[in-house]
Amino acid sequence: MTEYAVVDPATGRTVREYPLISDEELDSVVGTADAAYRQWGRVTSAAERAAVVRRVSELHRERRDELAEIIVREMGKPLEQALGEVDFSADIYLYYADHAEEFLADEPISLADGSGSAFIRRSPVGVLLGIMPWNFPYYQVARFAGPNVVIGNSILLKHAPQCPESSAAIEQIFRDALAPEGVYTNIYASNDQAATLIADRRLQGVSLTGSERAGAAVAEIAGRNLKKVVLELGGSDPFIVLSADNLDEVVEGAVAARMDNNGQSCNAAKRFIVIDELYEQFEQKFVDRMRGITPTDPHKADAELGPLSSSAAASNIEDQLERAADQGAQVLTRGEPSGTFVSPAVLTDVTPSMDAFNEEFFGPVAQLYRVSSEEEAVELANATDFGLGSYVFTTDPEQAERVADQLEAGMVWINTVLGDAAELPFGGVKKSGFGRELGRLGAEEFVNKKMIRIAGTTPAGS
Incomplete structure (x- = not known):
């Protein structure tokens, strides 16, 4: 069965169709992503991960025209705006590459009794699923994948069914940037397969940008399976x-x-x-x-x-x-x-x-x-x-x-419009969702803030 297809909205012409991933292939992909996380997130350094993400940024700029043309064809975005989206996506990846070591540095805690030391150490949590919409095919992925790949999580990306060409292009960029296999994987999955994936014990979190209805459905499944979820939904x-x-x-x-x-x-x-x-x-x-x-x-x-x-x-x-x-x-x-x-x-x-x-x-x-x-x-x-x-x-x-x-x-x-920037947190309240993307807060959602306390000598007279 085919769900994913590029249908040029300007002409109505079906450019290409893409087959769904099989259940067996999806299970294998999750296993590969889980194995990748254990090396990528636990062994490689923040600087090494940042170098890959910096190359992802560079490749967006090098392939700017090609990438822009894809999303004009997929969802009708005016060409100049499509070029701008590619540029902004490159900025986001570069931002997280530049700030990787800063955002992941240990955070000391001042102890009341002055004995010993303590700090917060940020570490990855594992495999994450991103469910992305069609309206900003590159930007939406960048603000999810950029911080989380730098942190050391591995990404499974289910894009909108009308964006299979741009989603494949992003995966190719990560490969060409020498991200290890399983660190970033594009999957042409159905909604039912996504639901099964959310319940998989190897998956640790979900980020969805989309409609209120889709957000409620994903949050319900995630809640039943005790998975962290970030939602960016509609707005008025x-x-x-x-x-x-x-x-x-x-x-x-x-x-x-x-x-x-x-x-x-x-x-x-x-x-x-x-x-x-x-x-x-x-x-x-x-x-x-x-x-x-x-x-x-x-x-x-x-x-x-x-x-x-x-x-x-x-x-x-x-x-x-x-x-x-x-x-x-x-x-x-x-x-x-x-x-x-x-x-x-x-x-x-x-x-x-x-x-x-x-x-x-x-x-x-x-x-x-x-x-x-x-x-x-x-x-x-x-x-x-x-x-x-x-x-x-x-x-x-x-x-x-x-x-x-x-x-x-x-x-x-x-007194300003269209002022989004990589360093500015993005997200809402009420039925517009919860959690934040972009800025430092975007690197705080899917991370283990581990407290480490080291014993010391109790001060005299205490």
Whole structure:
């Protein structure tokens, strides 16, 4: 049976199909990964592991054009954005290579009685499973694999079924970087096989980026089997505008934050909450700008919006828009869809009783809300089950921090968008998941923080 296939969303053409791994092959792969960990994580030094990961970074840069072309073909990402994703992935691997020894250094503990010494020693835990989504085929893998390979864990990577070519390319990069067999393995596994794998005693943890439904399913299986799990799920990020010196710049930031990756980003701005005195100007400028964006061939250098990732993704967005309109939302702009090419849409008058108020729109759809105060803006921003990212635009620094403190989100961006970096932790709260990736915190999830206490002479008079 074939589940994995490259289907070019721009043309609908099936480029290549890939067979599922057999149960016998999967069992062998797990055994190889477990054996690899026992050498890679327990014998090799952090510096040796860092050297391999540094070479992984270099190979991403050397194969930049080839890698970018693959994901344009797999999921329709505009070419310039695809190139940017490859670059960012290379940055992430390099970051963890550069900081490997620092992040794994012993951490001394100050003892109350002053007798002897104690410290925390960080060590790997074993074989990990990564279940990755299609929207950022390289970046999502880098932020999971980068820190964990440096730590000494071994990786089994189950990518999205529509990303088999990019997942194979990543595995080849690790091989060419001279990672030992079993340290990083791509598997074309079914969901049922993944469930069996999570229950395998040789597997020590799971990281999933995906939908709320997938996260709940994986967390349930992991919980039954007492496995550590990190989840990065959906988002309905608020973009709050309270004041502005240059509203045009704020609008450009809003459009960029909504349209990145064809609107298919978990931490994209999706709900635009604007103070009353700026609302009408913001609405006019924002709608005009969104209306002027036309879906086009993702290979074009100036492509701002390509196709959605699949016909199913396009159908889902159209269904959400139809239900929103039927339930009373006002549609300020919306183009006619053409296959997987979906024009930007902007909604207003969305109320809590509507599906649109509670759903995540994974595509080029924005919702506008008018508020009369900072307090109302915060209340509306938090009126969601999600809590991934958030954006605050204001000319008042004290207000910015005050609002940031009140937002129920894992990340807050103040007066900036698209500012992700390898050193900045990424993750959310509520139904957006738990755990962190990137930054130092990304190297703290799947690690044994082992306490070691060494006896000493008890001080005189104690």
